Amino acid sequence: MAAAIAxxxxxxxxxxxxxxxxCVLVQAGRVVGRGWTAAGGRPHAEAVALAAAGEAARGATAYVSLEPCAHAGGRGPACSDLLIAAGVARVVIAAQDPDPRTDGAGIARLQDAGIDVLFNVLPAEARRAMAPWWTRRAEGRPFVTLKLATSLDGCIALADGASRWITGDRARAHGHLERAQHQAILVGRGTFDADAPKLDVRLPGLEGRSPQKLLLxxxxxxxxxTAVAAPESVEGVDSLLVEGGARAASAFLAADRVDRLLLYRAPVLIGGGRPALGDIGLTDLADAHGRWRLVDSRLLGSDRLDVYERIRTI
Structure with missing residues (x-):
């Protein structure tokens, strides 16, 4: 299942x-097919994996990160029907689909066909991997990642605004990879006027994955x-990367719209520079605790990246 989620x-x-x-298909301890949802949403992961497996899918176990869909659309049959027709013997599902057209119906259809079904296997990990879609489905808003590149003392630039470059090549390359994994990227007017950022992806082979550019x-x-008047007004985007500057970052934090925080820290001290954040509406220090969970930490050259997720109760 971990492989299917990856x-x-x-x-x-x-x-x-x-x-x-x-989706990963396993037959007699050997992977016979694998797939992931294609660009534009079709074909689905199960269809790709089944096509790769061919006849080896009969009697196999399918590991799927989301409940196979139960509704046929104009672009293809339901994945639960495809798995049944292929003759798989067992389906292991990470998370149940919240879409009312499938919610539980995909599992029931597979079971009615005599297929052994196990579900809720690594559901939190699956939801994390699908966080943009899941957030849009559950809350009607984009999943927001905030990127901050700072000195050890929390500055994003010198006092005169010079900020190129605080972090090194490897950290910046990682930042470009993050851009490629988001639909849109946003900066504030101050950053736009000072830096004239391109916000494109400059990694070999991923240049075509540059996100839509938004200006707060x-x-x-x-x-x-595209102009965006407030954090709440971002429409039609499931995954949003906020890159700067301090006012934009503070606005999203104050509105509690940040779900994931990328904190790149360079081993430098600036002193008297421009702080990474302004006022985020905090009035009691006790309210600052228990809001963020560290989920990853690594060195990128001489820089450190810490990744935090917002702790939310739904």
Whole structure:
């Protein structure tokens, strides 16, 4: 299942607005097929894996990161029907699909066909891999990642605004990889005016994955950009990366719209520089605790990346 969930991440963000799903087919201890949701949402992961397996799918076990769909659309049959027709013997599912057209119906259809079904295997990990789609489905808003690149003392620039470059090559390359995994990227007017950022992906082979560019402003946006008036007004985007600057970051934090935090820290001290954040509406220090969970920490050259997720109760 962990392999199926890892495969599902390959579909982000191109599977949107459909969920990014991964599927692995195993026959006699050997992987005979694998797949993930293709760009535009079709074909689904199960269809890709079944096509790769061919006749080896008969009697196999399918590991799927999301409950196979139970509704046929104009672009293809339901995945639960495809698994039944292929003759799989067992289906292991990470998370149940919250879509009312499938919610439980895919599992029931498989069981009615005599297939052994096990579900809720690594559900939290599967939901994390599908976080943009899941957040849009459950809350009607984009999943927001906030990126901050700072000095050890929490500055994002010198006092005069110079910020190129605080972090090194490896950290910046990782930042470009993050861009490639988001549908849209946002900066504030101050960052736009000071840096004229391109916000494209400059990694070999991923140049075509540059996200849509959003400008947080109460005014208009230049050609190639879309104006966004407030954090709550981002529409039609499931995965949003907020890159700067301090006012934009603070606005999203104050609105409690940040779900994931990327904190890149360079081993430098600036002193008297521009802080990473302004006022985020905190009035009691006790309220600052228990809001963030560390989920990853690594060195990127001489820089450190810490990844935090917002702790939410649903």
């Amino acid at each position: 495969l599902s991440s390959r579909g982000r963000p191109e599977s949107a607005p459909n969920p990014n799903v991964g 402003t109460s005014g208009s946006a230049p050609a190639g950009w």
